[in-house]
Amino acid sequence: MATQTFSLPKIAARLDRLPPYGFELINQRIAQLSAEGADIIRLDIGSPDMPPPQPVIEMLQRSAANPKYHSYGSYRGLPAFRKAVAAYYERRFGVQVDPDKEVLPLIGSKEGIVNLALAFIDRGDAAIVPDLNYPAYTMGTLMAGGDVILMRLDPERSYAPDLDTLRAHPDLRRAKLLWVNYPNNPTGATCDLSLYEQLVAFCREHDLLLCSDNPYAEVVYDGYRAPSALQVAGALECTVEFMSLSKLYNMAGWRLGACLARREVIEALLTIKSNVDSGHFRPIYEAGALALNQTPQSWIDARNAIYQARRDALLAACPSIGLNAFKTSGSLYVWAKVMNGDDTAYVQSALEQAHVSLTPGSMYGPAGKGYVRISVGIEDERLQEAIVRLRAWYAKQH
Ligand SMILES: Cc1ncc(COP(=O)(O)O)c(C=O)c1O
Known part of the structure; x- marks a missing residue:
């Protein structure tokens, strides 16, 4: 029987309009580093770390x-x-x-x-x-x-x-x-x-x-x-x-x-x-x-108190890691301006050298250039460890 070559039908042009999902790219690099044995702390993803009621x-x-x-x-x-x-x-x-x-x-x-x-x-x-x-x-x-x-x-x-x-x-x-x-x-x-x-x-x-x-x-x-x-x-x-x-x-x-x-x-x-x-x-x-x-309001308040303490720890740490934070009263994130330089370079360096993953602001639109997003959806000890690592990484460079 003659062997036939198979050509996959052309993917719809619709997909050409879609840039790759930003988190997918971060995930790929994190997977590579983790496979090489790195312990990556993820402050990039906005997912709650605590369980439901x-x-x-x-x-x-x-x-x-x-x-x-x-x-x-x-x-x-x-x-x-x-x-x-x-x-x-x-x-x-x-x-x-x-x-x-x-x-x-x-x-x-x-x-x-x-x-x-x-x-x-x-x-x-x-x-x-x-x-x-x-x-x-x-x-x-x-x-x-x-x-x-x-x-x-x-x-x-x-x-x-x-x-x-x-x-x-x-x-x-x-x-x-x-x-x-x-x-x-x-x-x-x-x-x-x-x-x-x-x-x-x-x-x-x-x-x-x-x-x-x-x-x-x-x-x-x-x-x-x-x-x-x-x-x-x-x-x-x-x-x-x-x-x-x-x-x-x-x-x-x-x-x-x-x-x-x-x-x-x-x-x-x-x-x-x-x-x-x-x-x-x-x-x-x-x-x-x-x-x-x-669910009683007290459950929501207790959960938010934990997030708030993490937000405060991050706000306090920002000046020592080259970030100027925007203080806010909502969401799971700290949004901060990179004091000197570019958000992508900052995020890449933090990931490669401190093994801490942050999200580059430009992923959220042109106005995000020069900013980073940091999630508070991470256990307290891991957040503290991330801050220690980021401080040491930043101090080494400056
Ligand atoms: C602003 C905003 N809208 C919608 C969503 C999607 O949430 P859901 O888990 O309900 O799909 C998110 C998730 O991070 C979000 O940040």
Whole structure:
């Protein structure tokens, strides 16, 4: 039989528009160094290091033991979970939504962020994305064939967008979505309700859907309380808010979140999702509902006190490692300017020589050039060890 050569079909041109996921590149280098025996301390990834509340884990175990709970669920998710999300929004923010029509469970908010772009963005459309941003806003837009309009966030404005500059953007007419995220990844910047009021007014004026990505609403310090964009009167008409249990209850690996929006937005997203996924495993919804309904505020406060102490240790260390930190009251990160030099060179040198992994700010957009992001999602002893190593590394160079 003649041997045939096989040619793999050409990968879709869509992928040419997507830069490689930044963390993938960091992961590859860390894997190489680890294989060579290096003990790398990872301050790059924003994943909680502590477990979820114990009753949540026990509920997952009990529910998984039920032989009836292993079949496909509903595309709209478990009603009890949707109810728990709505009840949490009412309790925490005074926001009322219909759990059956205005809440949709997600397989982590990242999934919903990307699928929302597929639901709203056609070729030639655009999404307004903050420069600095969580990369999924950009990636979703590009995957959908749309263009990104960058909206600069500057430290001089405490990383709030400049809506007057945006108003004058020549491509504003093409935009359909406007993404914001406070408490912010990567800067940690927070906002008050007045920013959401301005954003809702701006989005109404320009027929934009305001996409408020709010996974860090409960990762806050110094007595700060984060608002929801949906607290603005009438916001539900023009706003979709994404919430997530990843950071709220240390459940990042569980992949559970939700979005809240008017019925048409939920239905459009559901049309995409029901053709892509088939909902979550029922025990995850049940445990997620329990987390939302029963976790006391004292559990969140105690967890945040640990993060706050780590943030303070990092803020104190920054001047001795050539960084000028931006003090913030939210998110899992310290955002700091490299005093002399380039963020990529700083991060590379810290990884290669101190075996401490940080994230270069330029991964979050052009405005991140010259900054680094440091995560507090790491055990206290490892964080202390990282600070010792970074100090010794920096002192050797200067
Ligand atoms: C701003 C922001 N949005 C969304 C996500 C995604 O979270 P999830 O785990 O819910 O997909 C993250 C995760 O780090 C994030 O930082």
